[in-house]
Amino acid sequence: xxxxxxxxxxxxxxxxxxxxxxxxxxxxxxxxxxxxxxxxxxxxxxxxxxxxxxxxxxxxxxxxxxxxxxxxxxxxxxxxxxxxxxxxxxxxxxxxxxxxxxxxxxxxxxxxxxxxxxxxxxxxxxxxxxxxxxxxxxxxxxxxxxxxxxxxxxxxxxxxxxxxxxxxxxxxxxxxxxxxxxxxxxxxxxxxxxxxxxxxxxxxxxxxxxxxxxxxxxxxxxxxxxxxxxxxxxxxxxxxxxxxxxxxxxxxxxxxxxxxxxxxxxxxxxxxxxxxxxxxxxxxxxxxxxxxxxxxxxxxxxxxxxxxxxxxxxxxxxxxxxxxxxxxxxxxxxxxxxxxxxxxxxxxxxxxxxxxxxxxxxxxxxxxxxxxxxxxxxxxxxxxxxxxxxxxxxxxxxxxxxxxxxxxxxxxxxxxxxxxxxxxxxxxxxxxxxxxxxxxxxxxxxxxxxxxxxxxxxxxxxxxxxxxxxxxxxxxxxxxxxxxxxxxxxxxxxxxxxxxxxxxxxxxxxxxxxxxxxxxxxxxxxxxxxxxxxxxxxxxxxxxxxxxxxxxxxxxxxxxxxxxxxxxxxxxxxxxxxxxxxxxxxxxxxxxxxxxxxxxxxxxxxxxxxxxxxxxxxxxxxxxxxxxxxxxxxxxxxxxxxxxxxxxxxxxxxxxxxxxxxxxxxxxxxxxxxxxxxxxxxxxxxxxxxxxxxxxxxxxxxxxxxxxxxxxxxxxxxxxxxxxxxxxxxxxxxxxxxxxxxxxxxxxxxxxxxxxxxxxxxxxxxxxxxxxxxxxxxxxxxxxxxxxxxxxxxxxxxxxxxxxxxxxxxxxxxxxxxxxxxxxxxxxxxxxxxxxxxxxxxxxxxxxxxxxxxxxxxxxxxxxxxxxxxxxxxxxxxxxxxxxxxxxxxxxxxxxxxxxxxxxxxxxxxxxxxxxxxxxxxxxxxxxxxxxxxxxxxxxxxxxxxxxxxxxxxxxxxxxx
Numbered sequence: 001x002x003x004x005x006x007x008x009x010x011x012x013x014x015x016x017x018x019x020x021x022x023x024x025x026x027x028x029x030x031x032x033x034x035x036x037x038x039x040x041x042x043x044x045x046x047x048x049x050x051x052x053x054x055x056x057x058x059x060x061x062x063x064x065x066x067x068x069x070x071x072x073x074x075x076x077x078x079x080x081x082x083x084x085x086x087x088x089x090x091x092x093x094x095x096x097x098x099x100x101x102x103x104x105x106x107x108x109x110x111x112x113x114x115x116x117x118x119x120x121x122x123x124x125x126x127x128x129x130x131x132x133x134x135x136x137x138x139x140x141x142x143x144x145x146x147x148x149x150x151x152x153x154x155x156x157x158x159x160x161x162x163x164x165x166x167x168x169x170x171x172x173x174x175x176x177x178x179x180x181x182x183x184x185x186x187x188x189x190x191x192x193x194x195x196x197x198x199x200x201x202x203x204x205x206x207x208x209x210x211x212x213x214x215x216x217x218x219x220x221x222x223x224x225x226x227x228x229x230x231x232x233x234x235x236x237x238x239x240x241x242x243x244x245x246x247x248x249x250x251x252x253x254x255x256x257x258x259x260x261x262x263x264x265x266x267x268x269x270x271x272x273x274x275x276x277x278x279x280x281x282x283x284x285x286x287x288x289x290x291x292x293x294x295x296x297x298x299x300x301x302x303x304x305x306x307x308x309x310x311x312x313x314x315x316x317x318x319x320x321x322x323x324x325x326x327x328x329x330x331x332x333x334x335x336x337x338x339x340x341x342x343x344x345x346x347x348x349x350x351x352x353x354x355x356x357x358x359x360x361x362x363x364x365x366x367x368x369x370x371x372x373x374x375x376x377x378x379x380x381x382x383x384x385x386x387x388x389x390x391x392x393x394x395x396x397x398x399x400x401x402x403x404x405x406x407x408x409x410x411x412x413x414x415x416x417x418x419x420x421x422x423x424x425x426x427x428x429x430x431x432x433x434x435x436x437x438x439x440x441x442x443x444x445x446x447x448x449x450x451x452x453x454x455x456x457x458x459x460x461x462x463x464x465x466x467x468x469x470x471x472x473x474x475x476x477x478x479x480x481x482x483x484x485x486x487x488x489x490x491x492x493x494x495x496x497x498x499x500x501x502x503x504x505x506x507x508x509x510x511x512x513x514x515x516x517x518x519x520x521x522x523x524x525x526x527x528x529x530x531x532x533x534x535x536x537x538x539x540x541x542x543x544x545x546x547x548x549x550x551x552x553x554x555x556x557x558x559x560x561x562x563x564x565x566x567x568x569x570x571x572x573x574x575x576x577x578x579x580x581x582x583x584x585x586x587x588x589x590x591x592x593x594x595x596x597x598x599x600x601x602x603x604x605x606x607x608x609x610x611x612x613x614x615x616x617x618x619x620x621x622x623x624x625x626x627x628x629x630x631x632x633x634x635x636x637x638x639x640x641x642x643x644x645x646x647x648x649x650x651x652x653x654x655x656x657x658x659x660x661x662x663x664x665x666x667x668x669x670x671x672x673x674x675x676x677x678x679x680x681x682x683x684x685x686x687x688x689x690x691x692x693x694x695x696x697x698x699x700x701x702x703x704x705x706x707x708x709x710x711x712x713x714x715x716x717x718x719x720x721x722x723x724x725x726x727x728x729x730x731x732x733x734x735x736x737x738x739x740x741x742x743x744x745x746x747x748x749x750x751x752x753x754x755x756x757x758x759x760x761x762x763x764x765x766x767x768x769x770x771x772x773x774x775x776x777x778x779x780x781x782x783x784x785x786x787x788x789x790x791x792x793x794x795x796x797x798x799x800x801x802x803x804x805x806x807x808x809x810x811x812x813x814x815x816x817x818x819x820x821x822x823x824x825x826x827x828x829x830x831x832x833x834x835x836x837x838x839x840x841x842x843x844x845x846x847x848x849x850x851x852x853x854x855x856x857x858x859x860x861x862x863x864x865x866x867x868x869x870x871x872x873x874x875x876x877x878x879x880x881x882x883x884x885x886x887x888x889x890x891x892x893x894x895x896x897x898x899x900x901x902x903x904x905x906x907x908x909x910x911x912x913x914x915x916x917x918x919x920x921x922x923x924x925x926x927x928x929x930x931x932x933x934x935x936x937x938x939x940x941x942x943x944x945x946x947x948x949x950x951x952x953x954x955x956x957x958x959x960x961x
Contacts, residue, residue: 008051015064045072059107066113073120092118096150097140115153127180145223149230156234185246192235199228232270239277244287252293259299262306272325279333291337295351307360315425327364327372331379347388358398365405369426370440377447384454403466409448410499452506460514463507468541475544481551497558504565538569546583553603560610587611597644612653619657623664652731659739678773685729694783697790706804710839734857737864740770760913771868781857782882788851789886807843814893855901862906870914876921884926
């Protein structure tokens with residue numbers, strides 16, 4: 001014994017040295033090594049461990065003693081004789097019964113380590129060699145509250161290890177222990193229920209005394225509260241795998257108790273977690289039917305009351321956690337149990353108190369946080385998709401509430417960093433980064449729009465009338481441009497308009513899919529208490545958006561989108577088409593400075609591009625109506641191209657709109673238009689000046705001024721003109737190729753003047769109307785691709801002025817695409833002065849958009865020109881020389897354009913007869929390049945990162961049993 005005490009003193013000194021802040025690193029290392037060496041080699045682990053666990057020692061020393069005992073069980077058990085094993089079993093039960101302190105004072109890690117020790121022995125001995133374990137544990141429980149908690153912790157640890165946590169436990173042993181647990185499960189659950197009943201009753205009684213002013217019983221109340229909590233935690237470890245019959249013992253008393261405990265502030269979170277486990281379980285119908293007790297009046301009243309009370313309360317971390325758990329319980333109850341019991345096969349199995357259930361879910365959906373509506377939205381979508389539940393009168397009765405919630409949730413909710421924004425305090429609790437918040441915010445708004453779409457399919461009139469009322473209200477509340485309002489009011493208006501636009505998009509995406517939409521449009525409806533024809537209400541809505549005149553770019557963007565959402569109704573009010581077109585052209589020229597020329601701020605460009613997109617949509621959907629006014633439309637668009645009224649990107653979009661509209665013209669008139677459109681471009685693009693500029697990457701660098709000092713040369717009109725000519729030519733060709741319609745051969749048989757060709761295998765195809773005009777221009781596009789790629793070559797970089805080298809880096813749009821970041825304007829400084837460009841930012845944007853447009857043009861040529869593109873003389877060799885061979889130094893973020901914009905379409909749309917002549921000769925060197933250069937380089941980068949990561953993560957030894 002003296003030797004054991006001496007070793008125990010040495011262990012105590014080593015533990016104290018290892019934990020002392022004044023110990024040197026070397027001394028701490030030696031202390032750890034001494035303890036580990038003793039555990040691994042000394043036969044005195046058990047005796048010394050018992051001595052260390054004495055009550056006179058500190059918590060860390062006592063914990064070390066338990067670690068020694070656990071180590072002996074894990075690694076030395078098989079080498080012990082029967083007497084030593086029996087002694088260790090007796091020691092563990094003795095420590096369980098006598099060795100722990102009072103319930104509130106004993107550190108949790110001591111209790112956890114003691115429970116772990118007992119469980120490690122149990123996994124090796126029970127039930128074959130330790131048949132008295134459960135009676136022994138039962139006797140220990142009679143010794144007091146401390147021992148009862150320890151037994152509960154042992155049972156929880158045993159269940160967790162056997163069912164899921166201990167992967168090293170042999171499958172046969174798992175099966176034996178699980179079977180033994182099942183055979184005693186009724187007794188165990190009776191013990192859990194009685195323990196929970198007794199301690200909750202005593203806790204409530206003592207709590208009422210404390211509330212009456214008797215503070216002397218606070219310590220005892222804490223003991224019973226802790227015991228009740230531990231019982232619930234232990235229960236949770238069994239609920240997901242015990243037999244259903246055990247869950248429902250004593251007339252489902254477990255469900256009843258858990259529901260009642262939802263009203264107990266200190267116990268409602270673990271109670272909720274137990275309920276969540278129960279309602280998540282699936283089984284046969286007869287096993288699920290008792291779950292309907294959760295729809296009883298008492299249970300549902302308790303859950304509804306808890307939900308409504310908590311939703312309206314001030315933020316509290318534990319209260320909010322309870323809300324999330326209770327919401328999960330109700331959602332799972334609906335998605336799992338409700339759908340299993342009430343579906344197409346059992347349409348009359350509607351549960352009682354379904355209305356109260358829906359009220360509770362409405363309370364969660366209206367919460368200011370993002371997480372609770374996110375949880376609830378999945379349930380609403382599931383209910384709306386059900387052919388039985390969606391037509392239920394009780395469910396349809398909450399549709400107005402769902403629309404009100406949808407309206408509120410379509411706004412951009414409080415950012416976690418905004419102190420005064422509704423919901424921001426909850427979002428700070430839930431989200432660790434802006435990216436995470438933005439992602440979930442987008443998901444919630446997408447889910448809300450899905451809900452609106454489903455509601456529209458069920459009640460198209462009501463959903464549209466709700467949107468019409470919101471739209472007209474918003475129009476009247478939007479002030480005139482000369483009215484000054486605060487930045488806060490402006491921001492609120494922007495959010496409302498954005499939410500309104502999303503609502504209208506969702507409604508209109510489904511309205512015309514309703515079977516009787518024609519009947520609805522011609523019918524009378526009651527709007528704001530007055531009977532009006534539906535089509536006249538539509539006219540009022542469209543005209544109201546056209547009358548909005550705001551100087552706030554974001555509002556103007558949303559107004560444009562709202563008008564665009566209502567486009568399908570224009571075929572019933574064709575006289576409004578020209579008014580809409582006129583309004584869109586006004587927005588195309590919108591600016592906040594009063595100057596017609598740029599530069600413009602990003603939000604102004606955003607509004608203009610929304611309008612350009614709206615014009616394209618008009619040309620696509622109402623091209624027939626534009627035929628009589630096509631010449632006037634063309635002249636108006638041409639007038640916008642004079643000077644610098646619109647940037648190149650918008651010119652491309654408007655050109656595309658004209659080309660789309662020209663598809664409805666006669667063959668001759670469309671040819672005349674294409675010749676008129678492309679003649680000036682052809683003159684520029686095939687000129688000796690451009691030919692020389694794109695003859696080599698070095699010539700291209702010189703042509704766009706990247707070899708000159710930007711401080712003195714950047715603002716010159718000569719340089720701007722050169723870049724403008726290249727970009728204009730490429731984007732115009734791209735717009736024509738992408739938008740000029742190519743009919744299929746079946747349609748072409750009824751057309752007049754269409755040119756039909758024949759492939760080598762005899763398959764007929766229709767020549768794209770623009771093919772004869774565009775094909776001569778594509779050779780220079782391919783040569784330009786060589787320059788765009790070659791600019792990254794080190795030899796070419798040497799000719800670039802040093803300051804311009806930064807413009808070859810990643811563009812913001814590259815970053816957004818690679819890291820899947822939002823590309824909106826949420827982070828722009830609203831109301832700021834117009835964006836002032838720098839030579840580097842402008843050049844970087846120019847190179848980005850030029851590469852994007854260049855490869856898009858080639859990709860769309862493959863898609864839209866078909867066989868005519870693939871039979872360009874020498875196409876394969878030109879592609880290899882100009883595109884593939886120049887890829888060696890192209891960075892990955894720019895290689896994305898080559899693969900996605902061009903090669904994907906080039907491969908997918910190549911006619912089979914052109915495989916051998918074009919596709920194979922181009923792809924063979926391309927894939928060879930990727931395998932020999934691209935992939936090996938990337939593999940080296942990944943291996944380098946992997947090795948760096950491994951050096952940062954310390955290796956961990958694995959315990960063996």
